[in-house]
Amino acid sequence: MKYQWILFDADETLFHFDNFAGLKHMFAQHSISFEQSDFDEYQVVNKQLWVDYQNGQISAEQLQTRRFTRWSERLAISTKELNKQFLDAMADICKTLPGAVELVTHLHANKVKMGIITNGFAQLQTVRLERTGFQPYFSPVVISEARWCC
Structure with missing residues (x-):
């Protein structure tokens, strides 16, 4: 890759x-x-x-x-x-965009490291990552509101 x-x-x-x-x-x-x-x-x-x-x-x-x-x-x-x-x-009401799940799992399977940088709010982004099952695929997750990453 x-x-x-x-x-x-x-x-x-x-x-x-x-x-x-x-x-x-x-x-x-x-x-x-x-x-x-x-x-x-x-x-x-x-x-x-x-x-x-x-x-x-x-x-x-x-x-x-x-x-x-x-x-x-x-x-x-x-x-x-x-x-x-x-x-x-x-x-x-969170839904992933069409093809997002397939893309993320494909990249993960090919050992691509993935992170998120967002100006969204921590409360919402954290729950979305958990509910969609995306959380284990992304590190770091940088959220501007929180001024930290996890």
Whole structure:
């Protein structure tokens, strides 16, 4: 094999990432029908927060909580708890992208070392790696939010 190491991103490289489906799943647990207009409103806030986070203007925790301010007020649930529920919902709906399992197992069988570098959040990425069975194939896993690797 030509390569000894391959580094992957997680979202939309190994895992399908669908914010809308995750939010629908989360809000369904509160008996709320989360519609496209709700998502559009959420995205206006969320996208700017991601820009601010990537520019080092806010922390990961600030991003994770500020995006749920409106819903926190509406549901009388803390923004921190809503973010936890959202990340749990995203883990629940996690799917690998087509061909990802076959690629990873093929590379592993050919002794290629694989790592992940992601700007995703540790809570979500760790659960996804466990649930998909990918965890043993990747070391290191570098998660920018955690500023550490495992």
